[in-house]
Amino acid sequence: MLSSEIEIDIRFSETDAMGVVWHGNYLKFFEDGREAFGKAYGLEYLTIFDKGYFTPIVKSEIDHKAPVYYGQKIKVITKYIPAKSAKILFEYEVVNLTTGELCAVGKTMQVFLDKTSRTLELLTPEFYHAWKVANLAQSN
C-alpha cells in the first residue's frame, strides 16, 4: 500500500472554546497529508494542475476518536486507495504523537476537472493512468 506520513504542530488558531482542535480543521490536516503524499510520489496539486486538471474534493468524512489539545503534535498517515474509475481516494489516520492515541480517521474522494472548461473527466486522465501503472506496480 502506498502511504506517507507528516507531522503537524497544532496552531493556537485551530483550537476552539472547548480547548481542543476544532473538528473542521482536520480537513486541513488531511490536505497536508495529501500534499505530503503528493511530494513523496509525484502527485502534487501543482503537478496535476500542470497536466491540465483540478482535482476538487467531492466527498469527505471525518471520524473523531479523541480530542487534540493545543501544544500537542499530530501525525497524519495518508493511504492511497486504488480505484478503477477516474477518482482519487485517500484514507487518513491522525495520531496524537503526545498521547500515542489515534485521534481521528477519515476519507476523501477527488475527481478530475478539466482546468479550462471545468467539466468532469469521466475517463482516467492518461498521466494519472501512467502514474498508477508506475507506482502501484512499484509498491507490490
Added chain:
Amino acid sequence: MLSSEIEIDIRFSETDAMGVVWHGNYLKFFEDGREAFGKAYGLEYLTIFDKGYFTPIVKSEIDHKAPVYYGQKIKVITKYIPAKSAKILFEYEVVNLTTGELCAVGKTMQVFLDKTSRTLELLTPEFYHAWKVANLAQSN
C-alpha cells in the same frame, strides 16, 4: 421532521485558488445551520452548555454536488434526525441561492460530554430527553 434554514453570504476568505468555496468551509456552514436550528428549537450550544454538557462533533460527512463561487449566496437546510441513543444527528442540504442548485449535502453526529469531567455520557441526558419529548411530539 424538524428542520430550519439559514442564508449565508460567502466570505472572500472562504474561497480558494480554484476560485470556489474551499471544501472544508462547508463544516462552518453546517455549524451555522446547527446554530440556526438551535435558535429555532431551543437547542443552542450555550443552552446545552448551561445544562452541563459539551456536544462535540464525532463524525461528519460532506458530499459536494456543485461548486459555489464568491458573490453567491447559499441556504443551509438543517434537518434533525431522531436517534435512540445519546447522540444528536443532523443532515444538511446546502443550496446555492444564486443558481438554484443543490451544491452539497452532509451529516454530523454529536455526543454528550460532561463539561467538567469531559467523560462521555452513555445515557441520554434528562434535559435532552425532555426536549425530544416536547419537540418531536410537537412536530407530528
Added chain:
Amino acid sequence: MLSSEIEIDIRFSETDAMGVVWHGNYLKFFEDGREAFGKAYGLEYLTIFDKGYFTPIVKSEIDHKAPVYYGQKIKVITKYIPAKSAKILFEYEVVNLTTGELCAVGKTMQVFLDKTSRTLELLTPEFYHAWKVANLAQSN
C-alpha cells in the same frame, strides 16, 4: 462621512482555547464590513472586478479593546476614508452588541491591480474616480 453597519453572529469555529474570538478573525469581520459597505454604495468586490481590477489589502491593523465570547453578537461599522492616491482606505469599529462595549478598531488599505497583468495602478482608475465624485459629493 460614508459608512455602513453589519451585524455578525460569532461562529464557534472562530473562538480559540482562551474561549474568545481568535484575534485574526477580526480581519474576516472587516471583510464583511467592506462588503456591506460595497453593497450600500455600489463598490462591491465583484463590481470592481468587473471594471478590471483586483483590490488586494496591502495594510491592515487591528487594535483590540475587549474580548468577544461565543454566543455574543457584534456589529462592524465601516467608515470610508477619502484618499488622494489610487488607494481605498477604511476604518472599522467592532462593537459587542451583547455588552455594548467597543471591542476593536482597525484600518485597511487596498490598492488597485490590473486583473490581467496584476500590475499596480498608480493612477486612480476612472470608474473609481467617478464613484468618488458621485458619492463623496452626495455625502456632504
Added chain:
Amino acid sequence: MLSSEIEIDIRFSETDAMGVVWHGNYLKFFEDGREAFGKAYGLEYLTIFDKGYFTPIVKSEIDHKAPVYYGQKIKVITKYIPAKSAKILFEYEVVNLTTGELCAVGKTMQVFLDKTSRTLELLTPEFYHAWKVANLAQSN
C-alpha cells in the same frame, strides 16, 4: 537581537480566489513565528500559561509587499522587541523562499492577563522579568 526563523508550506486552504494567500492568514504565520520563537527561547504559550497568564494579542499590523502563491514556501523571521512595560512585542518578516522576495512585515503586541481573573497585569510578571534578564543579557 533575539530572533528565530521558521519555514512554512502554504496550505491550499490558505489561498483565496485571487490565487494568492488570503491576507488574514499572515496572522497565522505570525503565530507560527511566535511559537517558534517561544520554543527557541523558552517562552512558549503553554509555558506562560503554566506561570498563570494568558497573553492575548492586543494589536497587530501587517504590511504586504508581494503576493504568495500556492506551492511556494515562506520563512517567518520573528524578532523580539524589548519593552519596559508589561507587554510582549514582536516584529515579523515574511520571506517568500521560492522567489527570495520579502512579502510582508508585521508587528504584534501582547499583554498579560491573569488566567483565572482575566484581569490585566499592569506590572511585568516576575517570571517574565526573570526571562528578560536571562535572555536579553545573553544576547548582548
